[in-house]
Amino acid sequence: MSLTVYTNVDLTSRNTLGLRSFARFGGTFETARDLSALFELAQRDCLNIFPLGSGSNVLLDTWIDGIVLSSRDRGVEIDGARVTAGAGLEWDELVQITLARNLFGLENLSGIPGTVGAAPMQNIGAYGVELSDVIVGVEVFDLVNKQISFFDQDACRFGYRTSYFKTDQSGQYLITKVVLELSRRFSPVLEYPDLAHLPESDIASGYALRDAVLNIRNRKLPDYRVRGNAGSFFKNPFVTESLAQDLLSKGVRAYSVDNRFKVSAAALIEAAGLVGTQIGGGRISSKHALVLENTGQATLADILKLAAYIRSEVREQFGVQLEVEPQGLKGSPQNTTDP
Numbered sequence: 001m002s003l004t005v006y007t008n009v010d011l012t013s014r015n016t017l018g019l020r021s022f023a024r025f026g027g028t029f030e031t032a033r034d035l036s037a038l039f040e041l042a043q044r045d046c047l048n049i050f051p052l053g054s055g056s057n058v059l060l061d062t063w064i065d066g067i068v069l070s071s072r073d074r075g076v077e078i079d080g081a082r083v084t085a086g087a088g089l090e091w092d093e094l095v096q097i098t099l100a101r102n103l104f105g106l107e108n109l110s111g112i113p114g115t116v117g118a119a120p121m122q123n124i125g126a127y128g129v130e131l132s133d134v135i136v137g138v139e140v141f142d143l144v145n146k147q148i149s150f151f152d153q154d155a156c157r158f159g160y161r162t163s164y165f166k167t168d169q170s171g172q173y174l175i176t177k178v179v180l181e182l183s184r185r186f187s188p189v190l191e192y193p194d195l196a197h198l199p200e201s202d203i204a205s206g207y208a209l210r211d212a213v214l215n216i217r218n219r220k221l222p223d224y225r226v227r228g229n230a231g232s233f234f235k236n237p238f239v240t241e242s243l244a245q246d247l248l249s250k251g252v253r254a255y256s257v258d259n260r261f262k263v264s265a266a267a268l269i270e271a272a273g274l275v276g277t278q279i280g281g282g283r284i285s286s287k288h289a290l291v292l293e294n295t296g297q298a299t300l301a302d303i304l305k306l307a308a309y310i311r312s313e314v315r316e317q318f319g320v321q322l323e324v325e326p327q328g329l330k331g332s333p334q335n336t337t338d339p
């Protein structure tokens with residue numbers, strides 16, 4: 001049997017922010033069919049089930065009274081340019097596997113921490129490419145109706161760092177597989193400003209572009225293995241044209257995307273004079289203003305207080321509402337999505 005269940009599971013090293021957290025039960029599974037024993041346990045003790053990948057986009061509470069469940073399915077099937085990957089595979093491993101098979105489309109998404117199964121949750125994106133550019137759909141296990149089904153790209157309702165799964169408050173779906181359609185031809189996407197002026201050698205192959213992206217990421221982002229963090233803590237907000245003009249006059253760059261105006265949340269935090277602000281053990285990184293880091297002993301309360309302070313300062317100074325990117329575990333009483 002490929003279901004394993006543990007009790008009193010320490011999740012402190014399983015979230016990149018490094019918040020101290022324990023769960024009553026933790027389980028790993030290989031295929032959705034293995035889950036029936038888990039449902040017996042959940043039903044017997046009236047416990048909720050919370051999916052967890054690599055913990056790089058979550059805000060974990062100290063105690064999670066339920067079953068934290070992770071996929072061990074790291075399988076990859078390739079049929080032509082169609083790739084089906086198990087939820088438990090690390091995302092960046094998938095990028096490397098596809099490049100090794102001369103399949104292209106994921107180069108700009110190199111180096112994003114986390115699992116394949118969590119990638120559709122917030123439609124991961126970086127350097128001008130989003131998962132929704134290449135995804136066909138996802139296989140899910142419906143935790144309520146206890147059946148496997150398939151969500152095609154439309155049903156996933158992808159948007160900027162969001163999807164149906166992120167907005168569905170019931171936490172009904174466990175993503176078990178992700179299906180992508182990649183390209184056999186290397187056709188680099190270089191619209192993003194950081195990539196627009198790369199030398200020819202950096203765009204000569206998929207591997208070269210991947211390396212260039214990894215170098216940029218290493219230069220810009222603080223390392224969560226040195227000081228815990230969850231990557232970008234806020235989404236880049238969309239604003240009206242008049243607010244965009246107003247922000248430009250205050251020196252905050254706003255740019256036009258699909259007839260809308262987007263602002264850099266990092267630029268807002270910098271312009272508000274907040275870089276370096278610390279509350280308890282939570283601090284705004286001096287390397288990247290969008291990153292809230294754990295200086296050592298941060299609690300979830302410290303991080304939430306810091307986030308609330310940033311949001312209120314940015315709202316007061318610029319009239320812009322920032323939205324938090326990482327999630328509390330869905331369905332958890334301590335779901336902390338919106339401090």
Ligand SMILES: Cc1cc2nc3c(=O)[nH]c(=O)nc-3n(C[C@H](O)[C@H](O)[C@H](O)COP(=O)(O)OP(=O)(O)OC[C@H]3O[C@@H](n4cnc5c(N)ncnc54)[C@H](O)[C@@H]3O)c2cc1C
Pocket residue numbers: 016050051052053054055056057058071087112113114115116117118119120121122123124125126165173174175176221222224229230231232327328329330
């Ligand atoms: C340093 C750093 C850099 C980052 N850079 C980027 C970036 O460039 N672009 C970007 O988009 N993101 C970025 N992120 C955020 C993060 O890497 C992604 O959101 C990633 O997809 C999270 O994967 P995970 O396995 O760690 O998910 P987790 O943090 O474990 O979970 C995230 C959410 O998904 C749910 N979930 C997890 N697995 C499943 C599943 N199988 N089925 C259903 N729900 C599930 C969880 O319940 C939770 O709500 C970054 C994070 C860090 C720490």
